[in-house]
Amino acid sequence: MTKMETATKFYAGVVPVILALAWTFWGPQDFGNYLPSMFSTLPWGKDPHDASKWKGHMEPFGNQVEKTIEIPSLDYFPDPEEFYRGYVRQSVPLVVKGALRHWPAVQKWSDEGYLREKFGHRYFLSMWRNITDQYHPAHMMMSMADFLDQYKEHKIYMDSTICEEMAEDVTFPGYIACDGFMKILKQVAIFFNSGWSSTDIHYDVTDTIFAQVTGGRQWILTTPRDGKYLYSDDFKFHSGSSPVNQESVDLTKYPDVAKVAIYNATLEPGDIIYVPEGWWHQVRTHGGPPNIALAIFVDFLLCMFNVEQTDQVIDYIEGCIKLREQKPKGMKCNISMANMPMSEVFAKYSYLKPEAMEISRESADIDEMDERRLKSGYPMPVLGLGLGGMTPEETERGVRHALKVGYRLFDTDPEDESEATLGAFLAENEYCEREDIFVIVKVHPKNLGREATRKSIERSLQRLQTDYLDLVLIQAPSCDEKKFKCEADDNRGTWQESLETLEEMNKTGVIRSLGVSNFKKSQMKELLKKATVPVSVLQARFDLMTRNTALRTFCDKNGIQFMAHSLLGFGWVADGLFEGNPIIGSFPVMLAARKYRTSPASVLIRFALDRNITVVPRSSNPLHISLNKHAAYLDIPDSPDIMNSLEDFPHRQ
Known part of the structure; x- marks a missing residue:
C-alpha cells in the first residue's frame, strides 16, 4: 500500500475524510467488503438500460x-x-x-x-x-x-x-x-x-x-x-x-x-x-x-x-x-x-x-504593430482596420477601440461617411498624434480624370481634417454596375490622367505615397512605364480561394507592397456564388483556430501576414478588433503544420 493510497495522517476532525480517501483509492470492491453498507446505493452492476x-x-x-x-x-x-x-x-x-x-x-x-x-x-x-x-x-x-x-x-x-x-x-x-x-x-x-x-x-x-x-x-x-x-x-x-x-x-x-x-x-x-x-x-x-x-x-x-x-x-x-x-x-x-x-x-x-x-512581472503593454517600408520611403503598418461600408456610429466605435489597442492604419471609402467620421475622431483623439496614423484614401472610378481627381482629393483632405494623405489608391476603371455607378461614363477621364494629378500633389507633399486598387497585371506594367514617382501599393483580392499569385509575384519583383481586400471570404457571398461563407467556417480554418486558440478570422489574417500581405479587415466589434490584432502574436513556429496545410485549400491562382 502506497503513502498516497493510505494518506494515514489523522488530523483532528478529518478521520471520516481519510476513510473516504482510502475507499476511493482502494476502490469499492476491496474496501466495500469491510464497509458494505456504504455502497448499497451505488448503481454499478445494474442494467445499463x-x-x-x-x-x-x-x-x-x-x-x-x-x-x-x-x-x-x-x-x-x-x-x-x-x-x-x-x-x-x-x-x-x-x-x-x-x-x-x-x-x-x-x-x-x-x-x-x-x-x-x-x-x-x-x-x-x-x-x-x-x-x-x-x-x-x-x-x-x-x-x-x-x-x-x-x-x-x-x-x-x-x-x-x-x-x-x-x-x-x-x-x-x-x-x-x-x-x-x-x-x-x-x-x-x-x-x-x-x-x-x-x-x-x-x-x-x-x-x-x-x-x-x-x-x-x-x-x-x-x-x-x-x-x-x-x-x-x-x-x-x-x-x-x-x-x-x-x-x-x-x-x-x-x-x-x-x-x-x-x-x-x-x-x-x-x-x-x-x-x-x-x-x-x-x-x-x-x-x-x-x-x-x-x-x-x-x-x-x-x-x-x-x-x-x-x-x-x-x-x-x-x-x-x-x-x-x-x-x-x-x-x-x-x-x-x-x-x-x-x-x-x-x-x-x-x-x-x-x-x-x-x-510575474510580464503584463506590459502589447507591442507596436509591425510595419513595412514602402517604395516611397514611408512605413505602413502590416495590419489595419477597414472602414468602408459601416455607419458613422460603427466607424467611430471601431476606430476608438482600434486606436486604444494599437491600430494605426485605416482604410477609408470615398463613397460613404468613413472619411468624415475618421477625421472628426482623429481631430480630438487622445491616443496618438496625426503623424502616427496612416490613412488610405481612394479615387473612385467615377472621379477619374485630372480635375475630377483633384476635387476628390481636396474633398478627402477636408473631410479627414488633415493637410496630407498617407496613401492614395486609384481604383481600376470599371462599368460593372454591380460594383460601381458609371453615370456620364463617356465624359469620364482616364486613370493615366488621374496619375498625373496625383504625382503633382505628391511632389507638393499633399500625398505621401501612391498606389492602385484592383489593377490587372497588364495595367500594372503600363502603370510602371508611365509613373514618375514610386508606385508603393497594389490592393487586390486575396483569400484562400483566390490567391492572385501572378500579381503578388509581380509586386514582389517590383518592390510594391501587396494589400488584400475581401480576405475573410465574404466576397463570395456578396458575389452571389455561395449562400454562406465558404472559407471562414471551413474545416481546415476551424481546425487551425482550435489549434492556435484564436478566431477563424485571426487564422486567415495570420496566413496573409506570413506571406508579406498587408490586411485591413473591416469590423466595429471591439472583441473582433482585439482578436484580429492578436493574429500577429500567435505562436505559429511552435506547430506550423496546421497553418501550412491551408496552402492546400482548393484555390485558383
Whole structure:
C-alpha cells in the first residue's frame, strides 16, 4: 500500500475524510467488503438500460452520488513544513477558510473603479468562449480597462499572469510562504469573469493553490484513480479532460460516472483550496460581477516531463503516483516570507526561481504593430482596420477601440461617411498624434480624370481634417454596375490622367505615397512605364480561394507592397456564388483556430501576414478588433503544420 493510497495522517476532525480517501483509492470492491453498507446505493452492476433512473441522470456533475465527501478543512494555515509532509507529499486536498480576508485584494477588488484606476493600463491574456467550439476559447490580449468595458456583456474571462501592481495587494499563503516552495513556484495567475464560468472535468499538470478574492466557486474533486470512470481516453481534444458534459451527465452514455466519489467544497472571498496534481476537478463560479480568484501553480511533480509518454490517461496518472512516492518525505524552510507582499518577495528573492518571478512581472503593454517600408520611403503598418461600408456610429466605435489597442492604419471609402467620421475622431483623439496614423484614401472610378481627381482629393483632405494623405489608391476603371455607378461614363477621364494629378500633389507633399486598387497585371506594367514617382501599393483580392499569385509575384519583383481586400471570404457571398461563407467556417480554418486558440478570422489574417500581405479587415466589434490584432502574436513556429496545410485549400491562382 502506497503513502498516497493510505494518506494515514489523522488530523483532528478529518478521520471520516481519510476513510473516504482510502475507499476511493482502494476502490469499492476491496474496501466495500469491510464497509458494505456504504455502497448499497451505488448503481454499478445494474442494467445499463436502467441508467435513466439512476440518481443524477442528465444533471450536473456531482449529483450522481447520494452523499458528497467534504474536503479536509482548516481555519488556519499549517506551517510550510507540516503542509508539505501532510498534504503535498501525501496528495491530500485542503481548504483553508477565511485565511486571506486580510488581503487588500479581498477588500478592494470588488470595486471596479479601483481595478480600472490601478490596473486599467495593464494588458492581460483573456479568453473568448464559443468562437470555434466549447473546448477551444480564443486567446487575446486586452487591457484591464477594455476587459471591464466588455466582460459583463460577453462570455470572456481573464486567465493571465498577474501584474506588478496586483502583487502589491496579495501575500503568499502562509503554508507556502518560504524559500522551499518558492524554488518550485511556476506562476501566479488571475482568473476573472462575471460569474458565469463552469469548467469541464479535467486535471491540472501542476499542484494548484486557488484563492477566492471576490465572488465564489464550487469545487468538485475526485481522486486521480477515479479518472478511469470519466472516459478521459475517449476525449479527442485534450489529454487530461473528460468528454462528459459537466452540466448534464448522460448516464446512458457514461454509466461509470456514477462510480466516482465526489469531494465538494465551496469557496467564498478569503478562502483558499489546495488541489494536488492529478486530482480531477470541475469548478463553477457563483457571485459577482466581478468574480476574481488567484491561482498559484507549483511545479512539484512535473509529471508531463518526468512520466513516460502514453496515450492512456490512467497510465499517466499511475506514473504520477509513483513519482510522488519518490519525493523527499520532508521540506526544509530556511527563509520565511509570511505576510510579505508578493511584490516584495519577487523583488528580494527572484534568485530562488528567476523564471517564475520574471513571469510575474510580464503584463506590459502589447507591442507596436509591425510595419513595412514602402517604395516611397514611408512605413505602413502590416495590419489595419477597414472602414468602408459601416455607419458613422460603427466607424467611430471601431476606430476608438482600434486606436486604444494599437491600430494605426485605416482604410477609408470615398463613397460613404468613413472619411468624415475618421477625421472628426482623429481631430480630438487622445491616443496618438496625426503623424502616427496612416490613412488610405481612394479615387473612385467615377472621379477619374485630372480635375475630377483633384476635387476628390481636396474633398478627402477636408473631410479627414488633415493637410496630407498617407496613401492614395486609384481604383481600376470599371462599368460593372454591380460594383460601381458609371453615370456620364463617356465624359469620364482616364486613370493615366488621374496619375498625373496625383504625382503633382505628391511632389507638393499633399500625398505621401501612391498606389492602385484592383489593377490587372497588364495595367500594372503600363502603370510602371508611365509613373514618375514610386508606385508603393497594389490592393487586390486575396483569400484562400483566390490567391492572385501572378500579381503578388509581380509586386514582389517590383518592390510594391501587396494589400488584400475581401480576405475573410465574404466576397463570395456578396458575389452571389455561395449562400454562406465558404472559407471562414471551413474545416481546415476551424481546425487551425482550435489549434492556435484564436478566431477563424485571426487564422486567415495570420496566413496573409506570413506571406508579406498587408490586411485591413473591416469590423466595429471591439472583441473582433482585439482578436484580429492578436493574429500577429500567435505562436505559429511552435506547430506550423496546421497553418501550412491551408496552402492546400482548393484555390485558383
